[in-house]
Amino acid sequence: MANSKAENQNSILPFFETDSSALRERVRLWVEQEIASRDRVDGDLEQRAIARVRRLGAGGFLKYAVPEEFGGMRNTVQARDLCLVREELARGDALTDTMFAMQALGSYPITLAGNGAQRDRFLPPTARGECIAAFAITEPVAGSDVASLQTRAVRRGNEFCLTGTKSFISNAGVADCYVVFASTEPEKKSKGISAFLIEAKTPGLVVKEKTELLSPHPIGVIEFADCVVGEDALLGREGKGLQIAFATLDLLRCSVGAAAVGLAQRALDEAVQYSETRRQFGRPIAEFQGIEFKLAEMATELEASRLLVYQAAWAHDCAGDDSAADPRRQGLDRRQHYGKAIPRRARIADL
Ligand SMILES: Cc1cc2nc3c(=O)[nH]c(=O)nc-3n(C[C@H](O)[C@H](O)[C@H](O)COP(=O)(O)OP(=O)(O)OC[C@H]3O[C@@H](n4cnc5c(N)ncnc54)[C@H](O)[C@@H]3O)c2cc1C
Known part of the structure; x- marks a missing residue:
C-alpha cells in the first residue's frame, strides 16, 4: 500500500482536540501487520469474522466503541474516534471494518439505555472482543x-x-x-x-x-x-425503542462516510502506485498530463470528502449537532466521492 499519511493527517487535525495522527498510525500499522499480510480470503467467512473481532479486541481498538467505565477508552464514545479507526480499517480490510462497526452499532444502544446489570454484563466483553454484537x-x-x-x-x-x-x-x-x-x-x-x-x-x-x-x-x-x-x-x-435506535444511528452515520473515504483512499493509493510503475512510450504513465489530471481530481475530491466526514463527526461530538451528519449530505458525499474514485482507479489501470 502506498503511504499517503501526511496528506490525511493534515486535513483532519483541526477536528480533534489532541493529535489524532498517533491513533491513525497505530491502526494503519496494525492492519498491515495483523490483517493485510494474513488470512485475507482463505477460510470460512464466519470464522474469519469472529477472528477479526478477537484481534480487534486484543489490539485495544474496540475500546473506542465503549465508555471508559465499562472498559473503553474515553469517558464517552466519540464519533471522531469511530471515523478515524473505520477509515484506516476500511482502507486495509473491509471485513475488519465491518466487524469493528458492528461492535459499536450493536453495543451503543446498551451504552445509551442499558441498566447497570446489562451494561456490566455485555459492555466489557464487547470491548475485549469476547462478545459479538x-x-x-x-x-x-x-x-x-x-x-x-x-x-x-x-x-x-x-x-x-x-x-x-x-x-x-x-x-x-x-x-x-x-x-x-x-x-x-x-x-x-x-x-x-x-x-x-x-x-x-x-x-x-x-x-x-x-x-x-x-x-x-x-x-x-x-x-x-x-x-x-x-x-x-x-x-x-x-x-423508547426508536429514540434509542436513532441516537445510535446518529453516532454511527458519519463513520459510514469515513469507511467510504478509507476505501476511496485505497483506490487512489493503488492508482498512484500503478501509474508510477506502468511504463509506456519510455516513461511511467504517471508523467502523462491526462493521468496527472485524473489523479489530482481524485485526490481533491477525496480530501473534500474527508473534511466533510470529520466536520460531521466533530459536530456530533462537540456541538451536539447532527445536521452536518444529515443522511442526505452523507449519502451525497459517499456517492460523489467514493463512487467516482473507484471507477477512476479502474480506468487508470484499464480494468
Ligand atoms: C450491507 C448491509 C448491512 C446491513 N446491516 C444491517 C443491520 O445490521 N441491521 C439492520 O437492522 N439493518 C441492516 N441493513 C439494512 C439497512 O439498514 C436498510 O437497507 C436500510 O434501512 C434501507 O432499507 P431498504 O434496503 O429496505 O431500502 P428502502 O427503504 O426500500 O429504500 C429503497 C430506495 O428508496 C429510497 N428511499 C426510501 N425512502 C425514501 C424517501 N422518503 N425519499 C427518497 N428516497 C427514499 C432509498 O434511499 C433507497 O434508495 C443492512 C443493509 C446492508 C445493505
Missing part, C-alpha cells in the same frame, strides 16, 4: 421507514413473547447478542416500539438465512418464533 431493526417491509416494523413483542406478565422477521442483519449467526426493536403497542405506532437485548441462544430466535454478499460481510435473516424473554431483556423504557 448485532443490531436488528430492518424487516422485509420496513427499511428506511423503520417505524412501520411488524415484529411484535406481547407482554405476558413478567415476560414478552416476540414474533416476526428481521432481514439484512449483519452478524446474523455470528453474534452472541442482538439488540432487537419490536412493537409493544402497535396502536401507538413509532411511540410503541421498544428495544430488547436478546442472547443468541434464546429459544425461538432462529437464523433463517445467511445472505451472501459480494463483499465479505456476515449478514442474514433472523426470525422470532414465539421467542419468550424476561422483562429484564427490555433495553430502556417501553416505547
Whole structure:
C-alpha cells in the first residue's frame, strides 16, 4: 500500500482536540501487520469474522466503541474516534471494518439505555472482543421507514413473547447478542416500539438465512418464533425503542462516510502506485498530463470528502449537532466521492 499519511493527517487535525495522527498510525500499522499480510480470503467467512473481532479486541481498538467505565477508552464514545479507526480499517480490510462497526452499532444502544446489570454484563466483553454484537431493526417491509416494523413483542406478565422477521442483519449467526426493536403497542405506532437485548441462544430466535454478499460481510435473516424473554431483556423504557435506535444511528452515520473515504483512499493509493510503475512510450504513465489530471481530481475530491466526514463527526461530538451528519449530505458525499474514485482507479489501470 502506498503511504499517503501526511496528506490525511493534515486535513483532519483541526477536528480533534489532541493529535489524532498517533491513533491513525497505530491502526494503519496494525492492519498491515495483523490483517493485510494474513488470512485475507482463505477460510470460512464466519470464522474469519469472529477472528477479526478477537484481534480487534486484543489490539485495544474496540475500546473506542465503549465508555471508559465499562472498559473503553474515553469517558464517552466519540464519533471522531469511530471515523478515524473505520477509515484506516476500511482502507486495509473491509471485513475488519465491518466487524469493528458492528461492535459499536450493536453495543451503543446498551451504552445509551442499558441498566447497570446489562451494561456490566455485555459492555466489557464487547470491548475485549469476547462478545459479538448485532443490531436488528430492518424487516422485509420496513427499511428506511423503520417505524412501520411488524415484529411484535406481547407482554405476558413478567415476560414478552416476540414474533416476526428481521432481514439484512449483519452478524446474523455470528453474534452472541442482538439488540432487537419490536412493537409493544402497535396502536401507538413509532411511540410503541421498544428495544430488547436478546442472547443468541434464546429459544425461538432462529437464523433463517445467511445472505451472501459480494463483499465479505456476515449478514442474514433472523426470525422470532414465539421467542419468550424476561422483562429484564427490555433495553430502556417501553416505547423508547426508536429514540434509542436513532441516537445510535446518529453516532454511527458519519463513520459510514469515513469507511467510504478509507476505501476511496485505497483506490487512489493503488492508482498512484500503478501509474508510477506502468511504463509506456519510455516513461511511467504517471508523467502523462491526462493521468496527472485524473489523479489530482481524485485526490481533491477525496480530501473534500474527508473534511466533510470529520466536520460531521466533530459536530456530533462537540456541538451536539447532527445536521452536518444529515443522511442526505452523507449519502451525497459517499456517492460523489467514493463512487467516482473507484471507477477512476479502474480506468487508470484499464480494468
Ligand atoms: C450491507 C448491509 C448491512 C446491513 N446491516 C444491517 C443491520 O445490521 N441491521 C439492520 O437492522 N439493518 C441492516 N441493513 C439494512 C439497512 O439498514 C436498510 O437497507 C436500510 O434501512 C434501507 O432499507 P431498504 O434496503 O429496505 O431500502 P428502502 O427503504 O426500500 O429504500 C429503497 C430506495 O428508496 C429510497 N428511499 C426510501 N425512502 C425514501 C424517501 N422518503 N425519499 C427518497 N428516497 C427514499 C432509498 O434511499 C433507497 O434508495 C443492512 C443493509 C446492508 C445493505
